[in-house]
Amino acid sequence: MKIKVTKTDLLTGVNTVQRAVSAKNTLPILQGIKLRAENNTLCFEATDLELGIRSSFDAEIIEEGTIVLPSRLFSEIVRKLPDSDVVLESTDHITNINYSGSSFTINGYDPEEFPEIGDVPVEDEIKLPADLFKNMIRQTVFACAAEETRPVFTGLLLHLEEDNLALVGTDTHRLAYRTAKIPGNKQKFKGIVPAKSMQEIYRLLQDDHDLTIYCSKSRVFFNFGSIQLQARLIDGQFPNYKQVIPQKCNTKLLINTKNFTDMVERASLLSKDNLIKTGSVRINVENSVLKINQFSEAGKINEEMKINQDGEDVSISFNSKYVLDLLKIIDSENILMETSGAVNPCIFRPENDQDYLCLVLPLRN
Amino acid sequence: MKIKVTKTDLLTGVNTVQRAVSAKNTLPILQGIKLRAENNTLCFEATDLELGIRSSFDAEIIEEGTIVLPSRLFSEIVRKLPDSDVVLESTDHITNINYSGSSFTINGYDPEEFPEIGDVPVEDEIKLPADLFKNMIRQTVFACAAEETRPVFTGLLLHLEEDNLALVGTDTHRLAYRTAKIPGNKQKFKGIVPAKSMQEIYRLLQDDHDLTIYCSKSRVFFNFGSIQLQARLIDGQFPNYKQVIPQKCNTKLLINTKNFTDMVERASLLSKDNLIKTGSVRINVENSVLKINQFSEAGKINEEMKINQDGEDVSISFNSKYVLDLLKIIDSENILMETSGAVNPCIFRPENDQDYLCLVLPLRN
Incomplete structure (x- = not known):
């Protein structure tokens, strides 16, 4: 195999497939990245047998062929190459990487050992x-x-x-x-x-x-x-x-997403060494006011904010990490919280979006 | 003590002094940040007894006084505060942090226990x-x-x-x-x-x-x-x-800083598992050409570049980390290397700068 490519193309190829390279040291060949040069196309492949990634682009193919190079060393070399044309030339699993008058020679694997990644079927997609x-x-x-x-x-x-x-x-x-x-x-x-x-x-x-x-x-x-x-x-x-998704609820709350996130984040600072339950946050809702009152050895916190409440008052505890995780992916200004008390699954949705929900099980006190 | 400050000022104060807080768990009081409110000035202090940092700024002091708060919890709280005015009020080592209708209460340390950081003398500086x-x-x-x-x-x-x-x-x-x-x-x-x-x-x-x-x-x-x-x-x-700084040398080389850095970085990829010496890079200079030729189990590298040579040819090995460390802080286009062979200290200087040098001992092969 002999090809001429730019450093940029090599880097894109390596970066695209590299995370499919096996992190475990089971089969040595799975530590490799396969490069196949054929019909003016250079194709990168890597797989850990669960995930397979293939990426192709046009390249100057001087001689067709297939090589498998050790992923870590090859990717580090590519990253440090000068921004110029690079010629890869391979004989008997040994590959020369030539650039700006200098060269790297690295030992590769036998491409015959590399597991086949099947083509993507082009029907019924x-x-x-x-x-x-x-x-x-x-x-x-x-x-x-x-x-x-x-x-x-x-x-x-x-x-x-x-x-x-x-x-x-x-x-x-x-x-x-x-x-x-x-x-x-x-x-x-x-x-x-x-x-x-x-x-x-x-x-x-x-x-x-x-x-x-x-x-x-x-x-x-x-x-x-x-x-x-x-x-x-x-x-x-x-x-x-x-x-498991409840179809109705006793209480519907509309809460400002950012303010709620800030409150739970602050409360979780104290709950880090909360003696009762690590990482819990207890929310009390009464008369359209949401309150968090927590204490630990280090001190105590009293938070409150006005919200829109429709239905019964409620008092409910969550793992604060679960609440923060879901609040992070909510882009809407307000979040809808649907609950039926301290022991039933609680549903969070973005305001005005019926395509998404996140259900969180409350913590039992 | 009672003061009114902005979140931004609190954050600046905490960020400025926090790294002087002791990382070791020796004296509990050294885990604290001291806040002293006096004469319309709020002063932050932290020390691990080796390093002491003090930072002051104007603030609205409602009641003068001194408190010491646990550094980690206090800094995390400050980071998560809303962007608004904050009132800190303290009685008997217990401090209330009031913001937007909510509040944190944290237990502090006895300020009497906090080591005194002396004032900076203002003479002979x-x-x-x-x-x-x-x-x-x-x-x-x-x-x-x-x-x-x-x-x-x-x-x-x-x-x-x-x-x-x-x-x-x-x-x-x-x-x-x-x-x-x-x-x-x-x-x-x-x-x-x-x-x-x-x-x-x-x-x-x-x-x-x-x-x-x-x-x-x-x-x-x-x-x-x-x-x-x-x-x-x-x-x-x-x-x-x-x-220890040699006053003369047998060979003076003028080398392009960036190209040299790239060469040594690439060569160090192979020397990571160099069987002879981990992390070494061997430089050969002959007829105004600098060459690196190295090999390991993984492969080999041949690099060369033109340089300006004044004096004898030389062959010399370094710990590549030491060379890369110094090349990183050289801002000039070219670097001057002064050497007297493989066993004598080698000097690197930026081109046209007599105020700086870095001496590196070669590795003996």
Whole structure:
């Protein structure tokens, strides 16, 4: 293989695929980035067998071929190259990187060992505005579980029911649910996409990309810009999320988002070493006034703000991290809080937006 | 004590003094920030007994007094306060922070226990342009030792000899030396100022500040803007730095700073797992060409660039981190390298600047 490319193109390629490189030291070949030069196109690939990313662009191919280079060393070299043309030339898994009269020689892997990343099927795919899908990810992925003990909660449910697409994330203490319309779609699909793959899509997807999604039995394929990304679905049964979302409530509150965020942040400073329950925040609502009164060894806090109240007075405790996480992704000036008392799931929604909700289970005192 | 201040003023005060708060859990009172309200002035103070910082500004003092608040909690509260007026009111070491109809109450320390930070003497001080002194710190402090086994190397020597001021830092492998003229000064002084204190001055000092320095037997006082900073000198004998700086050399090289930096950075990628010596870079100079040829298990690198050579050919090895550290603080287009072979100290200087040099000991192969 012999190709001539700019440093910028190399850097874009490496940055695009690098996070699919395996972080674990299982198969050595998965530490590699594959470069395939064919038909005036240079294609970068990396995979950890769960997530696969491929990115292609035009390049001057002097001799076609395929190489696999150690990801970490190669990406560090690329970052430090001068801003000039670079010639990559490879024989017997040894690659010369030539630039400005100097050169690097690095030992690669056998490309035959690199797992095949299949092509994205081009039939039955669904189309979605890129900015909409990015926002759907942002509004749901934070609710996924971090620990891998129960795998189904480390992914987002992608649920396609004819013209309705839903993304749902939950760690069993909270649930984030976002829907969008896909006009004219006839397909049905239900699969759990790893949160890590969704975060990569969020990172790589640009608002002006054309995004298509294709769902197969074991994988979901995302195609946008010059990037193809595939994610292996997580096995297991996702909870029936529709069943846990309450359809009515005893109290509806309309609260200024920013002021509420500030109040909870301040209260959480004290609850850090709260003797009763770490990280809890107790909210009292009475006569259209929301109050937080907390104390710890370090001191106490008394906060209050006027809100719009419709329904019964209520007193309810939350894990303050869960409340702050959801407030961070709410862009509207006010937030709607729907509650039926201290033991029932509470729902938060942006004002005037029926496509999104975040459910949080209260803490029992 | 009762005062009315803006959030911004509180935040500036806390940010200015906070890094002098003790990081160690020795004396509880040293975890505190002292606020003294007196004569329409609010004064913030913190100290870990080595470094003391005081910052004052005008404030509405309703009732004079002194309080000491727990630094971490108080600074986090201040950061999260709304952008409005704040009233601090204190009785019996308990302080109420009132804002926008809400309030925090925090338990403070007994101000009697807080160590006195002396006033800065206003006689015999020397004056120096703030931007010059900042640059002097930047060009020398990186050469100080990080580990505290030999305390004298964890500080910068401040050496005043009549109209000449020198700052010198060394960890015994390298030495950075910067001088400046203080016209008309008659004083002599030699003291080792902790690198941490110098870094704080670098952080707080602004180019338009008037800077005065006063040296006493055990402390150095820095006065600038509304800030007074005092540093306790490190006990011990600083090496005779003038003796170790070679006065002549066999080879003088003039090298493009940016290209040299890039070359050494690339070579250091391979030397990370260099089997012979971790982090070493070997430079070969012959006929006005500088070459780096290195190899490791991962591959090899061949770099070369044209330079100006005056004197003998030379081959010399360095710890690449030391070379990169000094190249980072060189602002001139070219760097002058003065060497007398592989075993003698090598001197790097910015082109056309006799006020600064950095000496690096070569690695013996």
